[in-house]
Every structure is written in structure tokens, then in C-alpha cells.
Amino acid sequence: MSAPPAPPTPDRRPRRLGLELGAIGVVAVLLFAALAAGGVTLYRELYSPTAFVLRYLDLLSDGRAADALAVPGVDLDAAELEAAGLASTASDALLRSAALSSLTDVVGVSEEASGDTTRVTVEYVAGGHRGTSTFEVAQDGWIGVVPSWTFAKSPLAVMDLVVTGSMRFAVNGFEVDKRQVSADGVDADPLAAVPLLVFSPGIYSVDVDTQISATPGVAVLADLPSAAIPVRIQAEATxxxxxxxxxxxxxxxxxxxxxxxxxxxxxxxxxxxxxxxxxxxxxxxxxxxxxxxxxxxxxxxxxxxxxxxxxxxxxxxxxxxxxxxxxxxxxxxxxxxxxxxxxxxxxxxxxxxxxx
Structure with missing residues (x-):
């Protein structure tokens, strides 16, 4: 009598295929998560409002005044100065590398969206003085698939400087003559304030050191964008x-x-x-x-x-x-x-x- 036939062997291929597909799915999810996380990190570090502000501050840190002035929303014309409540005749003589002080330890602190603008707060050390500033940033179109940004309020400020006892003075070591920066030229009133555009944030040390008069000087921290900063110093006879x-x-x-x-x-x-x-x-x-x-x-x-x-x-x-x-x-x-x-x-x- 012949033996009964052996039972059929189960086919393991569907089970193995399912495991492989599941593994692929997990990998895909992990890869997507990694890409998403990387995209978020890339956005935060390169394309976010904070990244935009930090690039501006990096330019100031490197002493690249002309490049900082070219950042969207920084430069102001006379009409924009007047609209901001600032002197429309403000001189741009200090918007140069020679008049910048050191800016280090710059870090982004927070972002706060409000309508069409985002408030970006940063901390820094300007000329040895710790400071905090908040900038208003707005989207300015797209570059491909990433947003571009502009300052909704210019980070420039105006130092309304009164120097008595001298027509000449220095700001961060950069020599200035009132008659060269005043809108009245050689007829500049020696007692009138001279409006001077300055970058914020930044420390600005004003002093007089001539054969006739001198002063120990005064240091002013410009930390408020589009603000007027009154400064008054009196030089004494040498x-x-x-x-x-x-x-x-x-x-x-x-x-x-x-x-x-x-x-x-x-x-x-x-x-x-x-x-x-x-x-x-x-x-x-x-x-x-x-x-x-x-x-x-x-x-x-x-x-x-x-x-x-x-x-x-x-x-x-x-x-x-x-x-x-x-x-x-x-x-x-x-x-x-x-x-x-x-x-x-x-x-x-x-x-x-x-x-x-």
C-alpha cells in the first residue's frame, strides 16, 4: 500500500514581502521626518526672519557698512525719514566702516508674528556693552520656493548731536566737521543739532580733541530702529x-x-x-x-x-x-x-x- 502524500509547504513569500514593505514604509517615514526636520532647520538658519536679521548684523560685525546699507529696508530717503518723524536732512556721513564699533556675540532670541510683520529680538555685545534690540520684518515676495524678507521699519537711527565749543568732533575715531555734514554747509549754526544717520545696533563714542578744545567724550548705544537719539556734549578749553x-x-x-x-x-x-x-x-x-x-x-x-x-x-x-x-x-x-x-x-x- 502506498504512503499518503505529504501536506503542501506554506509559501513564506507574501509574509516576507509584507515585512519588507513595512520596513520600507518605516524608512520612508523616517526619511520624510528627517527631511522635514532638515527643512525646518534649513529654513530657520537660512530663510527665516531671524536669519534675515542675523545676516544684517553679521555684516555690521564684519564692518561691511555698504553691504549692510544695501539690505532690503535699511536705506532711507528724505521722504521716508520725514515720514518716520526723523530729520529729513540727516547726513549719511557715519554710514561707513570707519565709523562702526565692534559688534559681537549676536544671537537670535525670539520671533513673534503679528499680522504681516514679524518682530525679531536679538541680543549682542556692542563695543563691550550688552544690548537687546527688536526689529520688524515683513515678507517681500519669494525666491523660488523660499520667502524673501525686508525690514518693515528701517534699523537706521538718527543721532541729533549738539557739540558746543568746537566745529570739529570725532565719532568712533572718525573725524567730522559740522560744516561738512550740516545742510547749511559753511553757514552751519555752531549751537544747532547736527542730525546724523547711524546703524542700530551700535555704540557711538563722540569726543572732541583739537588744539583749542577737548572733551572726554560720551558713548551712546543706538539700539532702537528708526529712533531719534539726542546727544549733547560741551568741549572745554585745552x-x-x-x-x-x-x-x-x-x-x-x-x-x-x-x-x-x-x-x-x-x-x-x-x-x-x-x-x-x-x-x-x-x-x-x-x-x-x-x-x-x-x-x-x-x-x-x-x-x-x-x-x-x-x-x-x-x-x-x-x-x-x-x-x-x-x-x-x-x-x-x-x-x-x-x-x-x-x-x-x-x-x-x-x-x-x-x-x-
């Missing part, structure tokens, strides 16, 4: 300038002392006598004034200072005809003003009067 004025005053008094009259013309001292003089008066300055020069509007004042002149003269008495030699110290005070002329020279006017 030791060299005071020495020059001292010499000029002493020279003026020496000239006065050469006049052999009791009342030297145009001079702050003199002598009145009731009798007749029989010799020419001889004057000398026995105590020169200690000069102090102080700011006075667009110019300088010579503060009132004490001095003493001495006169020697022979006098005949009208009563008895006797002759005597008179030596008398005549105290007086001097004052005056100093005007700095356009060519940098100083016009010094000295005045004063006898005190007794």
Missing part, C-alpha cells in the same frame, strides 16, 4: 589754548604799559591826579591776571581776573609848587571774549576796568 590766550592778554597789557599817559587809550587801567605832572608817566604790570577761558555759546569768554599795574610819575603841587615822585599800584580787572574763526584761528578781545 591747556594749550588757555596758554595762548594768557600770552595774548599779557601782550595786550604790555602794549598798554608802553603808553606814557595817565589814561592809556583802550586799556583797563589809568590814573587821575589833581595836580600837574612834570614827567611822562611810566607804567609796568606788576601782577598779571591768571586767565580762565570758559565756554560761552558758540565762542569762549575770558573770565574776570584781577591784575595790578604800577605807575611812576613826577607831580608838581598846584598849592605850593613842590615836586614829588609818585609810585602807585593801580588794581584793575580784565575780561574778554574769544571767537574761533572759520580758518581755525582765534580772535581775542580784551576788556576790563580799574577797580579803585
Amino acid at each position: 591747556t594749550e589754548f588757555v596758554d595762548v590766550v594768557q600770552q595774548r592778554v599779557e601782550g595786550f597789557l604790555a602794549d598798554c604799559a608802553t603808553q606814557q599817559v595817565l589814561q592809556p587809550t583802550g586799556c583797563p587801567f589809568g590814573l587821575t591826579v589833581q595836580n600837574r605832572i612834570i614827567s611822562l608817566p611810566a607804567w609796568s604790570i606788576v601782577q598779571h591776571p591768571a586767565i580762565t577761558v570758559t565756554p560761552d555759546g558758540a565762542g569762549w569768554s575770558i573770565a574776570q581776573a584781577d591784575a595790578v599795574a604800577r605807575v611812576e610819575v613826577q607831580i608838581r603841587s598846584l598849592y605850593d609848587g613842590s615836586v614829588r615822585t609818585v609810585t602807585e599800584d593801580v588794581p584793575f580787572v580784565i575780561n574778554g571774549s574769544v571767537e574761533v574763526l572759520p580758518d581755525g584761528t582765534a580772535s581775542i578781545k580784551v576788556g576790563g576796568n580799574r577797580t579803585s
Whole structure:
């Protein structure tokens, strides 16, 4: 009798195919997730509003002022300045690499969408000072499949700078003359504010260091886009300038002392006598004034200072005809003003009067 046939062997191919398809599906999901995560990372680092702002700040960090100014939404014309409530005549003299300070440790902090704009907040260190700024960014079309951005509010600010005591000053070491940046040119008012466009964020150190005047300076952090920043500094007279004025005053008094009259013309001292003089008066300055020069509007004042002149003269008495030699110290005070002329020279006017 023959043996019964063996049962058929199960076909394992469908099961194996299912496992392979499942594995492929898992891989596909993981790959899609990785691509999605990579896309999000790529967007955040290269194409997001924060990335746009950080590129602008990187340009400032590298000292590339011209490239930063070319970033969409940065540059402003006169009409846009006026619309932003800023001086339409603001000079762009400081929008250059030579006037930039260091900008480091820049990091994005947050993004906050509001309607058509996104507020991007960043932190940084500007010239050694930590700061935080918020910029408004708006989409400006597409580049292929990725968005392009522009500043909805320009990151430029305007420093309204008043410098008294000098027509020249420096910002971050960059030399500026008011007459070169003022809309009034050579007729610039020495006491009027000079509006100057500056990049934000940035630290701007303003100082004066000329032969006539100087100041320790003041540092201002520009951290608000499209803002007006009032700055006022007063330069003081240098030791060299005071020495020059001292010499000029002493020279003026020496000239006065050469006049052999009791009342030297145009001079702050003199002598009145009731009798007749029989010799020419001889004057000398026995105590020169200690000069102090102080700011006075667009110019300088010579503060009132004490001095003493001495006169020697022979006098005949009208009563008895006797002759005597008179030596008398005549105290007086001097004052005056100093005007700095356009060519940098100083016009010094000295005045004063006898005190007794």
C-alpha cells in the first residue's frame, strides 16, 4: 500500500514581502521626518526672519557698512525719514566702516508674528556693552520656493548731536566737521543739532580733541530702529589754548604799559591826579591776571581776573609848587571774549576796568 502524500509547504513569500514593505514604509517615514526636520532647520538658519536679521548684523560685525546699507529696508530717503518723524536732512556721513564699533556675540532670541510683520529680538555685545534690540520684518515676495524678507521699519537711527565749543568732533575715531555734514554747509549754526544717520545696533563714542578744545567724550548705544537719539556734549578749553590766550592778554597789557599817559587809550587801567605832572608817566604790570577761558555759546569768554599795574610819575603841587615822585599800584580787572574763526584761528578781545 502506498504512503499518503505529504501536506503542501506554506509559501513564506507574501509574509516576507509584507515585512519588507513595512520596513520600507518605516524608512520612508523616517526619511520624510528627517527631511522635514532638515527643512525646518534649513529654513530657520537660512530663510527665516531671524536669519534675515542675523545676516544684517553679521555684516555690521564684519564692518561691511555698504553691504549692510544695501539690505532690503535699511536705506532711507528724505521722504521716508520725514515720514518716520526723523530729520529729513540727516547726513549719511557715519554710514561707513570707519565709523562702526565692534559688534559681537549676536544671537537670535525670539520671533513673534503679528499680522504681516514679524518682530525679531536679538541680543549682542556692542563695543563691550550688552544690548537687546527688536526689529520688524515683513515678507517681500519669494525666491523660488523660499520667502524673501525686508525690514518693515528701517534699523537706521538718527543721532541729533549738539557739540558746543568746537566745529570739529570725532565719532568712533572718525573725524567730522559740522560744516561738512550740516545742510547749511559753511553757514552751519555752531549751537544747532547736527542730525546724523547711524546703524542700530551700535555704540557711538563722540569726543572732541583739537588744539583749542577737548572733551572726554560720551558713548551712546543706538539700539532702537528708526529712533531719534539726542546727544549733547560741551568741549572745554585745552591747556594749550588757555596758554595762548594768557600770552595774548599779557601782550595786550604790555602794549598798554608802553603808553606814557595817565589814561592809556583802550586799556583797563589809568590814573587821575589833581595836580600837574612834570614827567611822562611810566607804567609796568606788576601782577598779571591768571586767565580762565570758559565756554560761552558758540565762542569762549575770558573770565574776570584781577591784575595790578604800577605807575611812576613826577607831580608838581598846584598849592605850593613842590615836586614829588609818585609810585602807585593801580588794581584793575580784565575780561574778554574769544571767537574761533572759520580758518581755525582765534580772535581775542580784551576788556576790563580799574577797580579803585
